[in-house]
Amino acid sequence: MTAKPSHPATEGEIDFDAPNAGKPCKTWYKIVGSLDSPSLPLIILHGGPGATHIYLTPLTDLYEKYGIPIIFYDQVGCGRSTHFQEKMGDDSFWTFDLFYQELDNLIDHFKLREKGFFLLGQSWGGMLGGAWACRRPKGLKKLVLASGPASIRLMSKGSKLLLAQLPPDVRKAIEDCEQRGDFESLEFEEASAVFYKRHVCRLDPMPEDVQEAFKNLKEDPTSYMTMQGPSEFVITGNFKDWEVGQDASNIEVETLLTNGKYDEVTDLSIEPWAKFIPKVKWVTFENSSHMSHYEDRDRFMEVCGNFLLGTSS
Template sequence: MTEVQKSEGEIPFDVPDAGKPCKTWYTVLGSLGDTTSPALIGLHGGPGAGHEYLVPLADLYSPYGIPTVLYDQIGCGRSTHLREKAGDAQFWSFDLFIAELDNLIDYLGLRERGFFLLGQSWGGVLAAVYASRRPAGLRKLVLASAPASIPLYVQGLQGLLAQLPDDVRQTLEECDRKGDHESEEFQEAAAVFNERFVCQLDPLPEEIVEGFRNMKKDPTVYFTIQGPAEFVITGSIKDFEGWKQAHTIEVETLLLNGKNDEVTSSCMYPWFHAIPKIRWVTLDGSHMSHWEDRERFMREVGDFLAN
């Protein structure tokens, strides 16, 4: 990874229903003061995976002069955890995460100079919902491996699961029938899915491993919004159809996914159909194409943002 200047800090975040003071931890890759370019804000996935696996976005700084702001969304990483809110879908709402994003933008003074937004996976879902509200200051949008429709995502998953070895697929199906998503047997079978459709690198980069650790250490947000696994969607997002509001996204948008992505092209297409100013690029790799096809990912994103 390109070495760039880094800084970090914490931002007070007032959440009336939290019952305690909250904070958002953030880091800046590059310098906000050394360039006139809008900053790129990276929204991580999971939900609850934390910022670490998005650090390759630092690659954009030297060639394009684009600084990146990453942060741990509330409920994970170095931001405030709220395990007592497990299962509370009303609390873990889009409005909560959008309020946190707005709080970060205004605290860092990014709105006046303008900002770019890149959301990966769940982060892309959040970024699209945010962009559909036409926020002041947003200049361009990147949606990386972000489903426009969770029902279509689930349909696509069935096709991917059918590609797994028979014994792996049968183990996953049997464990799911029993509601067993914690056993070693299920975890080992789920790892085979992840190796094919989440990240194909071996060994996994430590930053991606840290994302899995974040969700394991505190699965509150993941279980509440997503469910017990990448391919078992029982949480509050299960009926999400974000494309239905996407026609209100006014900024130019870049759509990215991987050839072997768990977020299949069928569930990405509604973004392409709904968003007025959009370009779509499919990269090599799976769900982590910003690692697997890193050079091209950064070139596509950098050229899009800089021009």
């Protein structure tokens, strides 16, 4: 069981007028620390889409070790925020803009534009955070993109290279399932698990919170299936052609890029961020795959904490 937190935390909900939702909508949040602190708060964007904030709870270390208040929230469509299972496959609803508006709504609710804030996005959250930062939003002071690809095409190219390194029987099982369009069988699940254990989270056993995130995706896959697709390496959803490109040059704030040596988000898909963002630093964690905040926890927090507070690491 996860130990009870020793830090102050408050939870609540924010009304969100989601476009074309057809019903009232709320965003659930949790604040670790106090927004009245002199330190700028760090807003966390989780991955998936639909994985919830739960697997990113180690980031509370940044509060405990560096005094940085943390704002977690579950994006709409998952966790304790409003779900939209009736919108499975609705490409007009599940868009980047939906999540831009939700993030802006949260920032304005807490009146953070003048004080300023940091932003950390992990995986899909890194895509979202980076694309949103290209709009030069008021109040953003520093940005962390943790294992967030800058191009789905390049991520898929990297995934093919990783898949080619799997044992022949595992590779064949995945290829056979893909050819049949069979993504719900035990055969596909077991073969995919080999990829996940190598390139998503290498810890054995996998942390409970990471398992919970996968459980959340399975229980309500609406946003994940519509935007991503049936798995981490079979991307058929509506962001399959997304890439940030030269728009990344619009990111004005200092930006930290991270990924793991064994990450499903390979260097190929991180490089465009590094190429185009003017003020950028890139750190690859040698002992990690996609969950560096768990797999190399102390070093990850050191790198992020020192970056956000402007000290050397």
